[in-house]
Amino acid sequence: MNKKHKAGREKQGSAQSDARASKGGETHQQATGDRTILTTNQGVAISDNQNSLKAGGRGPTLLEDFILREKITHFDHERIPERIVHARGSGAHGYFQPYQSMKHVTKANFLSDPSVQTPVFVRFSTVAGGAGSVDLPRDVRGFAVKFYTQEGNYDLVGNNIPVFFIQDAIKFPDLIHSVKMEADRGYPQAGSAHDTFWDFVSLMPESLHMIMWAMSDRTLPRSLRMMEGFGVNTFRLVNDAGESNFVKFHWRPILGTSAVTWDEAVKISGADPDFHRRDLYEAIEAGAFPEFELAFQVLDQKMADDYRFDILDATKLIPEEVVPLQVVGKMVLNRNPDNFFAETEQVAFCPSHVVPGIDFSEDPLLQGRLFSYLDTQLSRLGTPNFHQIPVNAPKCPFANLQRDAKMQMMVPKGRANYEPNSIDPSAPRESHSYGFQTTPIPLEGTKVRLRAESFADHYSQARMFYRSMSLHEQKHMQKALTFELGKVDIPEIRRKMLGHLDVIDPDLGTIVAEELGMTGEAIRATPTVPHVELPPSLALRMIGKYPPTLKGRKVGVLLAPGFDVEVMQQLVKAIEAESATAALIGTKVGGVQDGAGTKQPVDMALNASPSVLFDAVAVLAGTEGDRALTENPDAVTFLRDALRHLKSIGLSGATSVANRAEVSGLGVTNFAGAKDGISTFINFARGGRVWERDSD
Numbered sequence: 001m002n003k004k005h006k007a008g009r010e011k012q013g014s015a016q017s018d019a020r021a022s023k024g025g026e027t028h029q030q031a032t033g034d035r036t037i038l039t040t041n042q043g044v045a046i047s048d049n050q051n052s053l054k055a056g057g058r059g060p061t062l063l064e065d066f067i068l069r070e071k072i073t074h075f076d077h078e079r080i081p082e083r084i085v086h087a088r089g090s091g092a093h094g095y096f097q098p099y100q101s102m103k104h105v106t107k108a109n110f111l112s113d114p115s116v117q118t119p120v121f122v123r124f125s126t127v128a129g130g131a132g133s134v135d136l137p138r139d140v141r142g143f144a145v146k147f148y149t150q151e152g153n154y155d156l157v158g159n160n161i162p163v164f165f166i167q168d169a170i171k172f173p174d175l176i177h178s179v180k181m182e183a184d185r186g187y188p189q190a191g192s193a194h195d196t197f198w199d200f201v202s203l204m205p206e207s208l209h210m211i212m213w214a215m216s217d218r219t220l221p222r223s224l225r226m227m228e229g230f231g232v233n234t235f236r237l238v239n240d241a242g243e244s245n246f247v248k249f250h251w252r253p254i255l256g257t258s259a260v261t262w263d264e265a266v267k268i269s270g271a272d273p274d275f276h277r278r279d280l281y282e283a284i285e286a287g288a289f290p291e292f293e294l295a296f297q298v299l300d301q302k303m304a305d306d307y308r309f310d311i312l313d314a315t316k317l318i319p320e321e322v323v324p325l326q327v328v329g330k331m332v333l334n335r336n337p338d339n340f341f342a343e344t345e346q347v348a349f350c351p352s353h354v355v356p357g358i359d360f361s362e363d364p365l366l367q368g369r370l371f372s373y374l375d376t377q378l379s380r381l382g383t384p385n386f387h388q389i390p391v392n393a394p395k396c397p398f399a400n401l402q403r404d405a406k407m408q409m410m411v412p413k414g415r416a417n418y419e420p421n422s423i424d425p426s427a428p429r430e431s432h433s434y435g436f437q438t439t440p441i442p443l444e445g446t447k448v449r450l451r452a453e454s455f456a457d458h459y460s461q462a463r464m465f466y467r468s469m470s471l472h473e474q475k476h477m478q479k480a481l482t483f484e485l486g487k488v489d490i491p492e493i494r495r496k497m498l499g500h501l502d503v504i505d506p507d508l509g510t511i512v513a514e515e516l517g518m519t520g521e522a523i524r525a526t527p528t529v530p531h532v533e534l535p536p537s538l539a540l541r542m543i544g545k546y547p548p549t550l551k552g553r554k555v556g557v558l559l560a561p562g563f564d565v566e567v568m569q570q571l572v573k574a575i576e577a578e579s580a581t582a583a584l585i586g587t588k589v590g591g592v593q594d595g596a597g598t599k600q601p602v603d604m605a606l607n608a609s610p611s612v613l614f615d616a617v618a619v620l621a622g623t624e625g626d627r628a629l630t631e632n633p634d635a636v637t638f639l640r641d642a643l644r645h646l647k648s649i650g651l652s653g654a655t656s657v658a659n660r661a662e663v664s665g666l667g668v669t670n671f672a673g674a675k676d677g678i679s680t681f682i683n684f685a686r687g688g689r690v691w692e693r694d695s696d
């Protein structure tokens, strides 16, 4: 027995003992042909990746084992600081293409030529939770887009809500401290339903408009593909002639908006904590590329001056009915990241990344953001060279005389690392014609710490938002407020909040007080300026705003033994004709026997697929299968929940289980009984929810 074989006998679980390093002058690449050999970070081929170096098979590990130490050291440092906000995110690559030239308002090249596709990277996120938190807390969603334009990177770092909690950047650390897990106890994770958040809100009436949005269905999106996005802060657009206008940025999902209910959100968080991340990934893998249209609200100085609210106040929006949206182009997300960490985690967005043609406003929240993002990347990514990481690097040429610093990946040549210089005529120089020009805005004023009086009305738009909602949406908001305030321990905080709600809308205040059992206990809030009555804006609603569609949604089809395979095939065909997905569910993941005794494959098992994961459901069963389902609590809950959540329900041979679950009424379609049963079922499913069934 030669030496190599002896060593092999001592190894535990070595699967690759034939992976040789180099032999007789061959490099390790040559030695292995097309097989990739495992090496250290120094390129040294590794002969054994299963066993550390020991003094004898059972002896202590030797410090000399540079392979073990390199591997463990690298592992020990795998995590980087997570984002202080928006830690939980999901990313995607894609492109943006304008429908028409916007040259009249902006000289930004990527908005000027309808034939140009600009690559983008998008990161959607929640705000409050850590990187490992669930996808469906009640929370604002981040909607950040990096455009790799030919004139440099432009980051549109927005949210799925058009306003913000605070007006001045100096309050941001306080806001975030209050909403994140409490300082002493370390909970709750990713939830705003706790004392410190509502304490802050009750003392900061400027947050009330955003609170109305946060308590609405907007904070429980059905999918990241079904959310609107907003730039929130007011920016400027500048054209070739140097004319500047104000702009509000909007993203509109082609699939329309959809939300889940609170009860669904709670259950989904248990059944699939990665609900949104999985949904985005799977849609892109399936070629159902998420699409969003970019739209502008453009205001000139006069319109801005005439507007009732200050356009520099990020707690206010401009209704579409006042300044209509101009649709500018479309973004298509068509590629999943290859590596989560390298791309989604390391991507670094900064609102200060603008290109010629886009400029800032004096919004004091935006001004603070312009500082914060660059600063946070330094601590998160550890070096000012974060722009060299592939996901952050511009795709156009870039050159300057910044040098060195940690993790420098470039090897600049020559002596000239300063400007002006005469020794290198090819060294980069400034360009007055191509360079970014700040819009010359006359400024004057006294240096003061002050909030402008034009920012003082905190109630009018909060009221407008609530009053613009449909009755269903208003009910959801009442329930959300009751739930959140119900989780607040200190009665004083609840009482203060009731006072604010009374000002926003006395009916809302009364209902929430009743639901909390605190009628008459509100502490009166006294606004500093009287609010004004604003006309409702129907564009703020989610329900009814977009045409009904099943496109991009998922229908859960539960199959029980003896089911009619023809009905299943027709149903799946009908679902797919809507560009929706059918998920086949079996009581066992190994498959289900159809009526002819053939075992049909399924996608998932019932115990892991509650109906909250689907937009509509159907149950197909033979007589035996139907009886078995009545004894299966998962099946009964599947139907009961679908009924409670107002979903379209289809039934084929599943009468007993439907009876057990007490499932009947509008939107419950028996495929056998009804003529065109499947198309009736699909029709209801297109509507999202059967609101008429909402007995509440």
Ligand code: HDE
Binding pocket: 083, 084, 085, 086, 089, 123, 124, 125, 141, 142, 143, 144, 157, 158, 159, 164, 168, 169, 170, 172, 230, 231, 232, 233, 314, 347, 348, 349, 365, 366, 368, 369, 372, 373, 374, 376, 377
């Ligand atoms: Fe952010 N925000 N923010 N924010 N924000 C960050 O930057 C900050 C605000 C938003 O997917 C941080 O890279 C301040 C409004 C998104 O990587 C940090 C203020 C809006 C993301 C930061 C705000 C946003 C962030 C943390 C008040 C909607 C995630 C990690 C002045 C327009 C981007 C990071 C991603 C991330 C600061 C307010 C959106 C700390 C100081 C308003 C979508 O720099």
